Amino acid sequence: MNWSLRLQERVWGLAPWDAGRITDEWFRAHFEYAADVVQHWMGNVLDLPTARLLNFGCGDGITDLALVLRHGATAIHGVDIRREYAKLPRIAREQLGMSRIPAALTFETITPSAPLAGKRPLVDGIMSWSTFEHVQRDQLAPIFHDLYACLRPGGYFFIQIEPLFYSPYGSHLRRYDDVPWHHLLATEEELWSVIQAHDGPIDAAETDFGFADFGVDGYKKFVFNEYRALNRLTADELVAITTGAGFKLVRQERRSLDMPIPVALRGKYPDDWLLNNEIFLLLSK
Ligand SMILES: C[S@@+](CC[C@H](N)C(=O)[O-])C[C@H]1O[C@@H](n2cnc3c(N)ncnc32)[C@H](O)[C@@H]1O
Structure with a gap:
């Protein structure tokens, strides 16, 4: 090639x-x-x-x-x-x-x-x-x-x-959850509920070209798994x-x-x- x-x-x-x-x-x-x-x-x-x-x-x-x-x-x-x-x-x-x-x-x-x-x-x-x-x-x-x-x-x-x-948005989840340090304060289940409940557009500068492949719900799962793997x-x-x-x-x-x-x-x-x-x-x- x-x-x-x-x-x-x-x-x-x-x-x-x-x-x-x-x-x-x-x-x-x-x-x-x-x-x-x-x-x-x-x-x-x-x-x-x-x-x-x-x-x-x-x-x-x-x-x-x-x-x-x-x-x-x-x-x-x-x-x-x-x-x-x-x-x-x-x-x-x-x-x-x-x-x-x-x-x-x-x-x-x-x-x-x-x-x-x-x-x-x-x-x-x-x-x-x-x-x-x-x-x-x-x-x-x-x-x-x-x-x-x-x-x-x-x-x-x-x-x-x-x-x-450990920084305020260190979870990489800010596109779904704007609460600073939420990942250090809430349980994983609570964080996932916030993401699941998120409706509407996400910050375009944080939306990579994988989004189209995953779709709205698939992208939520992908991003949350990425968070868990940090x-x-x-x-x-x-x-x-x-x-x-x-x-x-x-x-x-x-x-x-x-x-x-x-x-x-x-x-x-x-x-x-x-x-x-x-x-x-x-x-x-
Ligand atoms: C947040 S992305 C950043 C990608 C790119 N540098 C950018 O600025 O858009 C993190 C990248 O690290 C890659 N990655 C994770 N673990 C890796 C490893 N062990 N070896 C090579 N790449 C890895 C992921 O596949 C992903 O593409």
């Missing part, structure tokens, strides 16, 4: 695209915001047009597409345990009027925690967006060791997680596990929400866990 794309691209050049056609807010959030943040963190330390990049947990690949089209990346390999990236050609057609996705993008479905190292040449940079809070906890250390082995010496690894589990990682734990795998800490930024902590949670969890909703972490080898 990729060789025919490469051939067409050599003959015709990159297919034309037009960001003025974007109508989907999920698409926009990844094509613009997420890609710009990745460029901000990685573009300072790597030359994106010549770097070989790996996106761990690439999802539908929209951010990768934007890194190529808007920030000049020329080699991104996306890996994920799901195949959402198979929708990217259709999505690019609908949202950008783009007839074929760039040959710079390759994708692979992986088995959870199956080693990647040794299968492909070492990469210059690895990125991961909103993924490591979803990885099974006992797989975190083996995966970080494996990613360390995939990176060339002197390469960089950028990780973003939002929302962190590994509850804190920012400190993320730094400890990644540096424990050999990565050097280059820079980090932690963002917090300024909200009053409910009495029922005060002292039960550290305040910084409860307020810290996002981490950006730049590591090197």
Whole structure:
């Protein structure tokens, strides 16, 4: 598949695209915001047009597409345990009027925690967006060791997680339940009832392209199962596990929400866990 794309691209050049056609807010959030943040963190330390990049947990690949089209990346390999990236050609057609996705993008479905190292040449940079809070906890250390082995010496690894589990909307259920910290205050049954009872539209920027496949009720079940599978990682734990795998800490930024902590949670969890909703972490080898 990729060789025919490469051939067409050599003959015709990159297919034309037009960001003025974007109508989907999920698409926009990844094509613009997420890609710009990745460029901000990685573009300072790597030359994106010549770097070989790996996106761990690439999802539908929209951010990768934007890194190529808007920030000049020329080699991104996306890996994920799901195949959402198979929708990217259709999505690019609908949202950008783009007839074929760039040959710079390759994708692979992986088995959870199956080693990647040794299968492909070492990469210059690895990125991961909103993924490591979803990885099974006992797989975190083996995966970080494996990613360390995939990176060339002197390469960089950028990780973003939002929302962190203990933060006000850390359940990832806000599209159905706006009560801050509800997941730390209510039982699972109570949370599920809130979701089941939800009627009406959900925030378009939080509605991925899987929604159409699942339907309204299927998507509720999917999102709730995702909530139950969250590994509850804190920012400190993320730094400890990644540096424990050999990565050097280059820079980090932690963002917090300024909200009053409910009495029922005060002292039960550290305040910084409860307020810290996002981490950006730049590591090197
Ligand atoms: C919230 S989505 C984020 C996807 C994409 N990065 C984005 O910004 O849209 C989390 C992704 O992590 C993937 N994922 C979860 N566990 C994984 C694992 N062990 N290895 C690779 N990907 C994983 C999921 O399949 C999902 O696509």
